[in-house]
Amino acid sequence: MDGKLIIPGILGLLGLVLAGPFLAGPAKFVLRLALCVLVGAVLLLAANFVLAHFGLHIAINPFTLLAAGVLQVPGVFLLAVLNYFFS
Numbered sequence: 032m033d034g035k036l037i038i039p040g041i042l043g044l045l046g047l048v049l050a051g052p053f054l055a056g057p058a059k060f061v062l063r064l065a066l067c068v069l070v071g072a073v074l075l076l077a078a079n080f081v082l083a084h085f086g087l088h089i090a091i092n093p094f095t096l097l098a099a100g101v102l103q104v105p106g107v108f109l110l111a112v113l114n115y116f117f118s
Contacts, residue, residue: 071100078107089114 075091078099082088089095089110098106 067100068096069100070103071096071098071106074099074103074107075110078111082111087111087114087118 072091075089075095079089095110098110102109
């Protein structure tokens with residue numbers, strides 16, 4: 032290994048160790064948001080399956096996914112009510 036790469040390599044690893052705690056917070060937020068979107072997608076698919084018998088359909092887009100994911104069942108209920116009155 033070339034001796035010129037040892038010091039930059041050590042400094043790079045030190046930078047990662049020092050920056051790790053600052054990157055952990057946003058990473059946790061993004062993972063939590065992704066989990067909410069996944070739960071929202073499952074809830075919306077289940078709601079669309081049930082609401083299809085009544086002639087209603089909730090569109091699946093980023094706004095509805097976030098609303099259903101963050102608010103869970105009350106969010107899906109809210110989206111169904113809004114869809115009923117505004118469609």
